[in-house]
Amino acid sequence: MDGARPQSERPAGVRWRAPHAADPGASRGRRVAERSAPTRNEFQRDRDRIVHSTAFRRLEYKTQVFLNHEGDLFRTRLTHSIEVAQIARSIARSLGLDEDLVEAVSLAHDLGHTPFGHAGQDALNECMRGHGGFEHNLQSLRVVDELEQRYGGFDGLNLCFETREGILKHCSAANARRLGELGERFLLGRQPSLEAQVANLADEIAYNNHDVDDGLRSGLITLDQLLEVELFARHARAARGEFPDIAGRRLVHETVRRMINDLVVDLLDETGRRISDAAPDSVDAVRAAPALVAFSDGMRVRSAELKRFLHRELYRHERVMQVMARAREVVHCLFDAFIADTSRLPDAHRERAELLGPRAIADYIAGMTDRFALRELQRLGLPGAGEPWPWAGV
Incomplete structure (x- = not known):
């Protein structure tokens, strides 16, 4: 069948749909039903x-x-x-x-x-x-x-x-x-x-x-x-x-x-x-x-x-490895600080932590960018917040 032909035998750039492709019109649906979009x-x-x-x-x-x-x-x-x-x-x-x-x-x-x-x-x-x-x-x-x-x-x-x-x-x-x-x-x-x-x-x-x-x-x-x-x-x-x-x-x-x-x-x-x-x-x-x-x-x-x-x-x-060791320390410090005192979390995340416990803290930390995690370390005044980072690249 056409879907099994080697790449070299197919016309470049031609769009076609194989019978085993996923069909957006036959999706198993969403968790909450919604009206379809008119243009997508x-x-x-x-x-x-x-x-x-x-x-x-x-x-x-x-x-x-x-x-x-x-x-x-x-x-x-x-x-x-x-x-x-x-x-x-x-x-x-x-x-x-x-x-x-x-x-x-x-x-x-x-x-x-x-x-x-x-x-x-x-x-x-x-x-x-x-x-x-x-x-x-x-x-x-x-x-x-x-x-x-x-x-x-x-x-x-x-x-x-x-x-x-x-x-x-x-x-x-x-x-x-x-x-x-x-x-x-x-x-x-x-x-x-x-x-x-x-x-x-x-x-x-x-x-x-x-x-x-x-x-x-x-x-x-x-x-x-x-x-x-x-x-x-x-x-x-x-x-x-x-x-x-x-x-x-x-x-x-x-x-x-x-x-x-x-x-x-x-x-x-x-x-x-x-x-x-x-x-x-x-x-x-x-x-x-x-x-x-x-x-x-x-x-x-x-x-x-x-x-x-x-x-x-x-x-x-x-x-x-030196950089990553420091990164692990930052994550551990943040987690330990928030577990010890959830009042140090921003308001919305503190409310979630009171309901969900450690999972809400993990959600908060996982959502951080590298630089935001470092800013949080400084905001909380945690050990090592002001230390220079080792560099991996030149």
């Missing part, structure tokens, strides 16, 4: 609500790898989410999937992320041990279901089931049981829509490649080191073969661009093959099938090598 379908409406949300704007000042003050050109959670959406939309268009749904999921997937990247998440999870823990993926769902306050008729953004399904990439059995219909697939071993699967792997493509770019820009990893990693080295050689005098940032950008293209084309071809074999004729058939959006075995090996390199040489670099 349901998934377009979800995307627009996400873009206009407070949580989305906060992503501009939330860490990806390097803190916001370390440089104007490093990625933030916002620029990362935009890059994920761009890659995901391109993939969705080639596969005949719903571009608006895949964009909505991509833009929303990090809405619940804490300040200070994964260090902030780990610290908040430690603080919430004994209170249900903390996981940014569940927090993203909590943001769109409860925490955004923009509408008179409901809490949250009241997104479609399909968008919420895509946001929830991971979930424990205990949490899944509390989520009703949305959690069923984790208990039954079923898959989300193809659009959700695409957004998940577009996230992986985006962060691996932009972390290479940011790592080189920071000076914490070098071009010579990366030339020992097959996926990078292959495309650097190709770039130099086509442009013998290329060097510096131009070589980096040309190599990263080729890596992204290689990953996307591989994913399209492998996914097309799997769709052809499974022949799903509906979204329900997709949910009952094994995962259909995937890389080839060879690409998974090459991608895993790059991930190991980044983890070893960038994420675990001594200078990054």
Whole structure:
């Protein structure tokens, strides 16, 4: 069928809809029923609500790898989410999937992320041990279901089931049981829509490649080191073969661009093959099938090598670890201060803490940007508030 043809055989830029694509006219609906919009379908409406949300704007000042003050050109959670959406939309268009749904999921997937990247998440999870823990993926769902306050008729953004399904990439059995219909697939071993699967792997493509770019820009990893990693080295050689005098940032950008293209084309071809074999004729058939959006075995090996390199040489670099250790201290200090005395919270959050306990405090801290968390540390007069931060990048 046409949806299974290799990427190279499809006409570029042509929009078409596969029978197994999510259909905004056949959505499972919203938690609170609403009248349809006159100018937008349901998934377009979800995307627009996400873009206009407070949580989305906060992503501009939330860490990806390097803190916001370390440089104007490093990625933030916002620029990362935009890059994920761009890659995901391109993939969705080639596969005949719903571009608006895949964009909505991509833009929303990090809405619940804490300040200070994964260090902030780990610290908040430690603080919430004994209170249900903390996981940014569940927090993203909590943001769109409860925490955004923009509408008179409901809490949250009241997104479609399909968008919420895509946001929830991971979930424990205990949490899944509390989520009703949305959690069923984790208990039954079923898959989300193809659009959700695409957004998940577009996230992986985006962060691996932009972390290479940011790592080189920071000076914490070098071009010579990366030339020992097959996926990078292959495309650097190709770039130099086509442009013998290329060097510096131009070589980096040309190599990263080729890596992204290689990953996307591989994913399209492998996914097309799997769709052809499974022949799903509906979204329900997709949910009952094994995962259909995937890389080839060879690409998974090459991608895993790059991930190991980044983890070893960038994420675990001594200078990054020093910054992240300080970030964890900030989160712990804020949480401990608010737990000890909820009167130190702003009025609205204090009222929620009196009703919900530690979960409301976790909500407040998770919603902070990096710089707001530091301002709160100063406002409260907590230890270390005036200390200079270690720097990871140059």
